[in-house]
Structures are given as structure tokens and as C-alpha cells.
Amino acid sequence: MKSDYLLSVTGILARLVAGRPVTQDELSESYDYVVVGGGTGGMALGNRLSEDSSKTVLVIEAGSVDAGEKEIMIPRHYVAAHGPYTAKKMNWNVSTIPQEGLGGRKVIFTQGKTIGGGSALNAMVYDRGRASNYDSWSALDNPGWDFNSLLPYFKKAETFTPPPKDQVAKFGVTWDPECHGTDGPVQSSYCRYVYPQHNNFMDAMKSLGVPQPADQSCGDTLGAYLTTHSIHPTNQSRSFGRTAWYDPSIERQNLHVLLETQVTKLVMSQHGDNVTISGVEFASSADTKKRTVKIGKEAILSAGSFRSPHLLMLSGIGEKTELEGHGIKNVVNLPGVGQNLQDHAVGAFIVDQSLEKVSDLEDPQFDALQGDEYYKNRTGRWTDGLPASLAFIPYLNFTSDPNTVLDAMNATFAIGYLPNGTHHTVIAGYEAQVNHIIEMHRARSTAGQELMYLNGGQLFATILMHPLSRGTVKLASAEPFDYPLVDPRYISHPSDTRLFADAFKYDRKIIATDAMKKMNAKELAPGANVTDDTALGAVAAGGLSTVWHPAGTCAMMPRELGGVVDSQLKVYGVKNLRVVDASVIPLIQAAHMQATVYAIAEKVSSSHYGLLKL
């Protein structure tokens, strides 16, 4: 075990242990940067910030580090990545509060609690939103966050590998190398196994006028295609926060990672209106003694869309009345904290089709053979298990009634569906967002739904890309080990239900295409007898779930629009505190999350925003 002594910038002689996580007793008294949460954004930051060997960096992660278990690493076991195995130690195991729109049902909300956070448990889809999505961030008064400005950071995080020749020949995959990175830490490649039914899907989509984009990473995501995943192309295993960012940096002597420790509060000093973070408080459990570590330069919250706002509130940053209601002194009155929660809800259309039996991994003998093939050649069904055939479809392309749906989204009416008592600045921010959503739908410059064609076409999953419903994250109590109350308020805006009804009707058009008829595709659910919008909406509500994409709860927007961080991701009213995770996304993009979170971390840790130079 190597050890060393370094002089930190604050002049404190610090004992730094390299090559492994540190224990609480091995911590230095002070670090230049303390990153709270070693998840998707946090571990990327920990890595990038510690590239400068003159800076000391501490990452504090509530979970532990995986040991390369098959449940984490192998695509075939993806479902296990948010199943019982990981539930024991890598998942926060939380649910939403009862959802009014879902008849009081709670939704289980998997959240990673390990190095890599969500990137360790997710379905590995590695994609980007449409250019207009990021351009709308910029238009919400965040200069520098349009697609073209973000593209270099998407590329910086990525090493892209094109599909093998046989896959190109069989499935017509296209790509544009100009839009990809070649030496970033995160691997992006195509799943080695592709269902033969992918071609039926592509043909069906084509016959309905849905094109295949040359490469979705270039800003034009609309259309149907085979997506890339964060998978290592050689060994067909997960590329994520641990493999991409933690493993390559843990040997650095200026980086400390403290595991199984929860940050409980930010320690502040206040002189008049000047608020500075002087340290962070942490503990390994509710029963153990709390300790603190000092901060030389900045604290960075990367605890995810539920826990970053939670920590702000526990520390006195948030809506005054809510905090005081829990006996917490309000240091900065920031009503946007924990508001503006957006998530991608999903509804299912179930299909019976007989082209090929696709669930044969349930046959233990077949599964074992496929396992052997995986370990020997890294091919076969074990390299699948993930969503791969996707279509991003503009709303006006699948609704039968374009004018009515857009009129019903009207921002002036939409604010009536926000939670009672929403602060006027948050309302103003929401109105601005809704206007952007309507504009993107009208111009067909974004997707209304992502259609996932799963298990070779046995399940069509509709994911609502731009929800108008907004939820909240609130304190359950002032006790830091009590998980906050998560209320996504699914389908609280009626337009969201309407989109699911429109999508189900469109699914019926898909299975009526010649390409699907060849597979004898037949609707199993909702069922042909369910036809009117109200009944289809009720079916959607009955089965509605999440694809675990919470965002927006520490939104990057002006303060007068309910924003929590400015366009440098600095928390308003505090001198040296940033948030770098999915919570800063002001308006959720029509895409999955991880590539965007990495791009955010890459951008903020580049010299552009001066984080490294402060």
C-alpha cells in the first residue's frame, strides 16, 4: 500500500493514501474540493478534478464499490441490476409517495447507491437528446448550454466503437464518426446480439414514415434505429462510473474516496449576505458520531435528483417556510429547491407474436448454453437483455388531433396543474418551459414519445419524453437519514395521459403494418375492446411506471424563474457551492440520462468554467 504526504493548498499537511478508498481515520483535515456522491456525475468529476495533481479532492459516497458481480457487469443480468441482489447493498430502495393520478399507487424508484450510482444499475442505453432540447436550456437563459456547445463534452466522455461488419450488413446500422469521441473514459458500442425482429420494426416504422437517422448522436435523434449502449465492445460488459472514472483515478495520491458514508449537512459560515461552505458533515449511519471535513475551495453536490435538493434543504437552503416547518434555520431562501421534478414515465402495450420464441432464456438449459457462449466468445443472447430498437417520434406524427393536443398544453392553463402553493418564481419557470415544449412539438423538432421495441417485439414501451406534470422532493423530517418525500405527481397534467392514449392508438397502426403481420403480431393489452381516450388513459394509469430518469430539482435557470443554480452550476446565494448531476437539468431532454450527465460533468470540470482554476 502506497502512502504519501502532500501539502494541501490550504497549508495543511495531509496524509493521502492511494490505490484504495480511505477510511474516516485516514482523511485529511481539509480538501480543495469535496464531491458529495460518487455516482454518475460525481465520480466523473472526482476523476477530472484530480487530474490536476496540485489539487486535493475528496469524494464521499454513501454506498460501496461493486466487485464486478455479474448482476452489474453482464447485459443478460440487467434486470438483476435493479433486482433483489443489488437491493441488498447498491440500491436506496425507495418508492414515491402515493400517486393521486395512479389511484394512490406508489411507484418503486430504483436509485443507485454505489460508486457509479445510476450508471451501475441502469439499462446502459447511451444516447443524446435532440439539439433543440439543449438549445431550449440555453434559451432558458443558460448561455453555453446549447447542443453545439455541449457536443465537445459529449465526445470527450466517450470512446465509440462502430458495429461489427456483420451487424451492419444484417441490420443496416449507420453512424457518423464526426459526432463521436474516440478516447473518452466511457465505452459506447452496440449490443452484440440483436433480435432478428429488429428488421420488422425498422420496416414497420419506415412504412409509417418514420425515418432512420444517420446517427442519433449528431443532434437529430428523430426516427428509428439501433441504439448504442455503455458497453465495452471487447468483453461485452458494463462501462460505468466505476470502470470509466473510479478505477483509472483511485491510484492518484491527491484523490480520496470515502465509502459507505453519508453526507448529512453542509457546514456554512455567514457574514451578512455572504454565505460560504466551510466543510461537510458526514456519518456512516444514523447512530454513529457525525464528523466534518473542511473545504479549501468548493463543495460540489452530485447526490442525484433526490438527494442533492435534500442536502440543500437539510443545510438551510430552500423554501423558507418549508425549512422552518422542520425546525431548520433558513440560510438562503431558494424556493426552487426540490421543485420542478420531471421524470420519464412509461406505459406498456403488450404484443403476442410468433416469429421466434424470444423468452427462451427462461429455459435453464438454453440459458446455460448461452452463458457458456458468452464467457467463451462474448456473443449470444447474454449480450442482450437491454432496450436496443428505439424510435423517437414527434408528437404531431402520432396524434390524430394535433391542434387539440397543442391547445390543451397552453402554459397559462398548465400552471393550474402545479402543486398548490407553488412559488411564483417556480410558476414563471414552468410557464417558460411549457412554451418551449409546445414550440418543439409544433416544429416537430423533438420527440413526444420514445418507443422501445422490447424482447423482439413482445412489448412496445411508450416513454413520455416531455411531461407537463411536475413533482416535488420535500423533507420527510430534519433527520438526514430519513429519505426525502419523492412525489413525481405522474399524469397530474391531463395532456400527459392523452399522449399515452395517442401512443397506444399508434401502436395499433404499427402492428397493422405488413412487417408486423409477418410476425403475426397481435395486441394483448390494452386489448382491442379498449378504444376511447378515457379508457386508454385509464389503462396507461393502471400500469404506469418509470424509467428512473428524475431531473430538474436543482434547476439551472435564473433565480426569478425558480432556478437553483446559475449557468456555471453555482448555487444562488452561496459563494462556493455547485451542483453537478441530473438535478440541474432545467427541462428534461428527449433521451436517456447518463450521456447528458457525463457531458455536464465534463463541461463544468473543463477550464471553461474555471472550476479547476478557482
Ligand SMILES: Cc1cc2nc3c(=O)[nH]c(=O)nc-3n(C[C@H](O)[C@H](O)[C@H](O)COP(=O)(O)OP(=O)(O)OC[C@H]3O[C@@H](n4cnc5c(N)ncnc54)[C@H](O)[C@@H]3O)c2cc1C
Ligand atoms: C434502473 C435504472 C435504469 C436506467 N436506465 C438508463 C439507461 O439505460 N440509460 C441512461 O442514460 N440512463 C438510465 N437511467 C438513468 C441514469 O442512470 C441516471 O439518470 C443517472 O445515473 C443519474 O446520475 P446522477 O449523477 O444524477 O445521480 P446518481 O448516479 O444516482 O449518483 C448519485 C450518487 O450520490 C450518492 N449519494 C446520495 N446521497 C448521498 C449522501 N447524502 N452522501 C453521500 N453520497 C450520497 C448515491 O449513493 C449515488 O451514488 C437509469 C436509471 C436506473 C435507476
